[in-house]
Amino acid sequence: MEQITNYMIEKLVEILNIPSPSGDTEKGIAVCKKEFERLGLKTKITPKGALKAILPGKKKKSKIIAAHIDTLGGMVKEITPNGYLKLTQIGGYSWNSVDGEYCTVSTMDGKMIRGTILFERSSVHNYGDSPKTEKRTEDNMIVRLDELVQNLEDVKNLGINVGDFIYFDPRVEVTSSGFIKSRHLDNKAGVAIILGVCKYIMENKIVPEYTLEFFISNYEEVGHGASGIATSLTEEILAIDMASPGIGQTSKENKVTICAKDSSGPYDLNMKKCLINLCCEKKIDYVIDIYKYYGSDASALLRGGAQIKHALIGPGVDASHSYERTHIDGMLNTAKLVIEYCK
Numbered sequence: 001m002e003q004i005t006n007y008m009i010e011k012l013v014e015i016l017n018i019p020s021p022s023g024d025t026e027k028g029i030a031v032c033k034k035e036f037e038r039l040g041l042k043t044k045i046t047p048k049g050a051l052k053a054i055l056p057g058k059k060k061k062s063k064i065i066a067a068h069i070d071t072l073g074g075m076v077k078e079i080t081p082n083g084y085l086k087l088t089q090i091g092g093y094s095w096n097s098v099d100g101e102y103c104t105v106s107t108m109d110g111k112m113i114r115g116t117i118l119f120e121r122s123s124v125h126n127y128g129d130s131p132k133t134e135k136r137t138e139d140n141m142i143v144r145l146d147e148l149v150q151n152l153e154d155v156k157n158l159g160i161n162v163g164d165f166i167y168f169d170p171r172v173e174v175t176s177s178g179f180i181k182s183r184h185l186d187n188k189a190g191v192a193i194i195l196g197v198c199k200y201i202m203e204n205k206i207v208p209e210y211t212l213e214f215f216i217s218n219y220e221e222v223g224h225g226a227s228g229i230a231t232s233l234t235e236e237i238l239a240i241d242m243a244s245p246g247i248g249q250t251s252k253e254n255k256v257t258i259c260a261k262d263s264s265g266p267y268d269l270n271m272k273k274c275l276i277n278l279c280c281e282k283k284i285d286y287v288i289d290i291y292k293y294y295g296s297d298a299s300a301l302l303r304g305g306a307q308i309k310h311a312l313i314g315p316g317v318d319a320s321h322s323y324e325r326t327h328i329d330g331m332l333n334t335a336k337l338v339i340e341y342c343k
């Protein structure tokens with residue numbers, strides 16, 4: 001497994017630094033496509049912009065292994081008369097988690113304009129208690145552009161328009177103790193794990209029992225990610241997505257979680273048993289957990305009508321949809337389980 005440890009971290013850092021909010025994932029998908037091809041897999045970009053990488057097995061029947069590359073983000077909702085931007089959210093998060101974050105506005109003609117997301121009455125010198133006590137909402141959060149703009153016209157002259165994407169700075173940091181801190185580890189950690197698994201399978205010339213379809217989805221955060229990707233040959237989907245440690249949860253950053261149930265209901269019992277058995281047999285450090293407010297690419301696929309088995313596993317990502325953190329051991333435990341599942 002040592003051969004994929006550094007590789008997964010390297011790929012993770014690379015893709016974390018490529019902005020990819022739901023709806024603007026082309027660059028991230030292109031980098032993954034190139035990497036799958038370099039590893040020797042055939043790829044295909046779907047009309048929706050998602051990516052499939054195929055690894056033929058002994059059987060034609062197939063298993064999908066999915067992770068989403070799309071992340072949270074923002075979009076310009078309005079340009080205010082005094083030259084600020086109001087935002088609308090892409091994906092679900094608390095406004096507090098982006099208060100003070102540096103960001104980039106991506107214009108339709110390809111300009112990248114820097115700014116900061118702020119509460120509109122941030123200065124305690126001007127507004128007293130208001131910055132300390134007021135609830136952050138989409139009505140009072142703004143982007144302060146790092147450009148000399150005074151009014152709506154000035155902002156329009158920069159090329160900024162309603163509907164432009166806003167990227168949050170990921171602030172990637174890898175610590176010597178094995179932690180990876182960044183925004184958007186949900187679910188770029190999952191994408192890096194899939195790449196690590198492919199590298200391991202290809203380099204060790206493993207021929208899987210089933211044909212494997214690695215799927216990098218691009219609209220999971222807004223609900224319809226992997227929906228509709230099953231074919232008549234698909235038997236199962238294994239979604240790789242973050243586990244969520246917290247009060248009353250078993251998930252840990254250094255372990256792989258097998259999700260028994262989330263807001264979409266229970267995952268497939270036979271797949272759960274099979275994954276637990278693999279962990280016990282191969283001494284993979286795992287826990288089982290349940291999430292109240294969670295859905296995955298696997299649930300999206302089933303909700304779309306697929307009559308297949310589904311499961312969800314992943315490394316613990318602390319403070320999800322905020323300043324996230326995971327540990328390389330959690331990614332390795334997840335990769336080990338996926339490799340065993342693929343064989």
Ligand SMILES: [Zn+2]
Pocket residue numbers: 068186187220241242
């Ligand atoms: Zn996710």
